[in-house]
Amino acid sequence: MTFRDRLPGLGFELNVALRFLLEGRFQSLLIIVGVAAGVAVVAYISALVTGLQRNTLEKTLGAQAHVVVSPPDERVVPAMPRSGQAWVLSDTQARAQRLRTVADWPAVVTALEHREGVAAVSPMVAGAALARRGEATRAVAITGVEIERYDRIVGLRKKLVQGQMRLSPGEAIVGMTLASDLGVRVGDRITVDTGQRSETLRLSGLVDLGIKDLNRRAVIVPLRSAQSLLNLPGGVTQIDVTMDDVYSASRLAADLARELPQKVESWQETNAQLVSALNAQGISTLLIRVVVMIVVVLGIASVLVVSVVQKQREIGILRAMGATRAQILRVFLLQGAMVGAVGSLVGVLLAVGLIWAFTHFVRGSDGLPLFDITLSPRMGAQVALIALVAGVLAAVAPARRASRMDPAQAIRS
């Protein structure tokens, strides 16, 4: 007895499954087109939504940290409530929030850097000031940072449009709109006045932060300059953190809020509406995918059921010739798998075509693609695998029916 006798493989089943599919060419084509359409829709929608979400997140998070640690808000401490029958009517005015430092910030920065999942940590002093050059005055936001650390948070290097990414003492990087408002170029000087102090700074670079308001107001200076301008010697007003995985920010924020006596906010909290929009989008996509897959399964199943009835006599012949029930079962399961495989291959190609069309023909007002969508190999493979499994699942009922057919009756028919 050779190895093949004991383990005959699927030679027979593959052969018959393929031949049956080729024989019913129109039917096979019909269900492959159905599967392909389903797979294409699912793959395209998935790619579109993933691209859309990534684009939205990039735009939103590109200029902001994932987690921000800042001093707790100052509150008015309420008077001690009186006991007994007395009623107190009180109206307390909220306190003005001064600039305050994050307590013990160097230790907090070091601790954050050693956390798992943290990509970058940047201490920062932020405050308001006026920028002046000659007659022009503009309200600006001073951001005092260590340039290398800050770059890792917002990717400043990529946003530089002119000059160098350098912040020596007495230098500043400003938004490009602000520079044109003040009529300055790299190398020129502007005066920054916080009301308490003022300093003249030399422009070392101009940046495009992607948002007009930021470009009009951003003045990035060395940490030490900001500390002295805002009268916060040795302090920082917030610590920015970026994560390797954007979505782990809320978990880190929750952990930190428990451990530190500071205010900790994740981007999810500051952008709550965005998060719920993304969630709603995710759920809708899932729903569409599930419904389309159910339709695909039903489509494959119904065509295979018909095929089993049509092939009744052939099944009977095969059984009479010595095909086991298991072999017949596998013939039809394989048909489902083949239809799923071919359909998903065509579907993925179709989706790639749709995506190409989208990125080439759908353009924003600036003539550039609205956003970049691609079907990652991983997602393509995932969708194809789901379709393959769906094909086999769809074939289960028809295959069982075929395998249980009474050969004597099938031949007589």
Added chain:
Amino acid sequence: MSLVQLAGVRKVYNPGLPSEVEVLHGIDLQVQRGEFAALIGPSGSGKSTLLNILGLLERHDGGTYRLADQSVDGLDDDGLTRLRRETLGFVFQFHHLLPAYSALENVTMPVLMRDGRVSAVLRERARGLLDAVGLTQAMDLRPAALSGGMQQRVAVARALMLAPALVLADEPTGNLDTASSDDVFALLRQMHQQVGTSFLIVTHDPRLAARCDRVIELIDGRVATDRDTHLVSG
């Protein structure tokens, strides 16, 4: 030991229902290796049922059945299928070839089923069989391109492919004209001579039955007569 041993075999359709009917009432029958026998009888006599039971396509409800020294009574579906594949070949009235396969592929199908592939040696054997049944030129044609007689020749070659101990033929010439019918019958006899396989042929045609070595007549689910034509004719 006989190839086929039936003892008191009964078959009941629709047991327990008002339509319950017993079509075989205790059949005793033996077929020896190398026999060439006809099974005749009027419509409704239970010929087809008996053939299906002999062919392991239906189960009997009482009695015992031994095929090729193996008891059939307790076998499950897979056991029946395996025994059928190893021991039996079929030729049906309506030739029942697979329309999607060529003549050659139809003949090698039992091999593919058993081994998962068709070795060169066995493909050669299939060609040899098709040569022997006179279809050298038609091997790569599909059944639809063949005449009824040619299709039945393919079916005979297929039935013999795995060298079965017994070939069961259900009205093998039933829908052929007289000339083709004589042709196919001559082929069956010829193959019987060459390969030594037993043949059991169900037929309505008394002319054909008379040309078999043994004629078993079934009437109302019982073996009415069972005679050896050689002894009669001398």
